[in-house]
Each structure stands twice: as C-alpha cells, then as structure tokens.
Amino acid sequence: MYRKRVLVIFLLLFINFTYATTIDYEKFTFYLYENTTSRVILHINFTDITTYNISYFVLDDVRNLRAYDKNGEIKCTLNKESIGTEISCYKRSEKQSNASIILMYYTNTITPKQDYLIFRYAIPVIYPTKKIEVEAYLPEGAVVVNSENFETITPKPTKIGSDEKGRRFKIEWILNEPQLGKTYTFNIYYELRAQPLMSEKSRIFYIISSLIVVSLILLVAIYYFLKKQKEEKVINILIEDEKKVLDAIKELGEGCKQKDVVKYTGFSKAKVSRIVEELKKRNIIEVEKVGKHNKLYLKK
Secondary structure, X not given: OHHHHHHHXXXXXXXXXXXXXXXXXXXXXXXXXXXXXEXXXXXXXXXXXXXXXXXXXXXXXXXEEEEEEOOEEEOEEEXXXXXXXXXXXXXXXXXXXXXXXXXXXXXXXXXXXXXXXEEEEEEEOOOOEOEEEXXXXXXXXXXXXXXXXXXXEEOOOOEEEEOOOOOOEEEEEEEEOOOOOOEEEEEEEEEEOOOOOOOHHHHHHHHHHHHHHHHHHHHHHXXXXXXXXXXXXXXXXXXXXXXXXXXXXXXXXXXXXXXXXHHHHOOOHHHHHHHHHHHHXXXXXXXEEEOOEEEEEEOO
C-alpha cells in the first residue's frame, strides 16, 4: 500500500511539473463528529493555472462535495482512486489563471480504539505551495488523551485553543513553504468524556419556549389580579343589600335563578328585582331570560 501511494504521488508530481500551476495558500478545517465522519472545508488559492480544469488531489474518499468561488457555486467532478480522490473543477473561462475556491465535503478521518479515538489526515504536497493551514475541531465534550507513552498530537501544533463559544477544542497547525513531494500527516488522540451540550437550535428553542411559558403565567396572574381588583372595587361601592344579592349569586353558582336568590337573601321579589335591575344597569351582572325565570351571571 505504501509503495502504491508513493507511486501515485510520483506520477501526479510528474504530471504537475509539466504545468505552471501553484498554490499560494490552502487551509483545511475539520469538524469532527462522534462517529468516524468529519466535515471538511478547504480553502485554496491557485495561481498560474495553465490546465483546462482546476485540479486537486486528496488521499481520502470524498462524499457530498460542494464547490464555490467568489461568483458562486462551481461544477466539479470526482475521479476516485484506490488511495484517494482527484477533484476536478471547471474554470469560469479558458483564460482564467488564478482561482480562489472553497471545497466542502465529508470523509472518514477517525479511527476508534478501545479507550480513545484517533483523528488522522494526510496532505500530499503535489503543487508548489507557499502555505498550508490545518485546524481541527474536536466534538463537544471531547478532550485530548493524556498519555506519557506516546505523542497525542503530531506534529507539534502551532496553537491549541477552543471555538468562539468555548465548547470545542481547536488544534491548529501552520506549515510555511512545505516541501514539494512530501506528505504531511496530522494526528490527534482524543476521548469523549462528557455528553455534548445542547445544540444551538435546541437551546434557542428551549429559551423561546421558556419565555413563552413565563409570559403566559405572568399574563394569567395579571388577569386574575386585575379581575380581583375590579371585584373589590365594585364591592366597595355597593350598598349592603346589593352585596347580599352578589353573595347569593356567588354561592348559588353562575346561572342561578332569580327566585332562588329571593329565598337565599330573604328579600321580597320586588326588592330583588329592583337590585338585579340596578346591578344590570351598572354592568355588574348579566340577566338571561329563560321561560318565566331570570338566570343571573356575574359580569366577567
């Protein structure tokens, strides 16, 4: 396998030496998932392109490729070999000699072990290249393995930090003037110690739902508070006999008959009728005529 890889890289180098294509800058960004899959975002600045298409070779299997330049999405084809994939993108015009493109795809870069996982990615320098940057974001809750028996990050990283939200470890490498024909392999040994934090969408949904629930509780509390205030204000300005009629309606229940209020209060029919009519005018109660009887309701 090693000999075959060396042979393929040699042939690719031989082909590219016949052209003047160079790479001014390339940056790999890896987002590692909990399984063996990684999402790759690759920025490449090509210069001195003399070939018909913009070609790039990676030592892995490329899936779900999307490619873009400054004018939008561009069309690319994949030529998969046993040791990797050639990505060939169409130029905007035959005269185009420079290009800044973004390749986005998925690939398998992670090998699970019994106690930890290994991120490993190899970058062959096929074109003359001025600078290569590599950054890898570990899954949420993952940490680099702590071991005295082997190097857990190779080569030595330029920087170790975290993402903007402080939820993912970020390992960075910078290679200036990488050697043409050499393959650089990057390794990270890490383990999953904690469950991932709630996703951004789930957290936003949770916050919005909580705010809605709290708002509804406040609205209900305010409604009953104002209703109680209104009832107390109304009761304070009622005369004693009117209070007794209202108390009777409350005790007998909504929709009680007016004749039952007469019995409850001990007032005469005429007196209850007069009080009911007065309370109705002041919009304190509602009166529903059902046959020969009046049903009484407290105004909501």
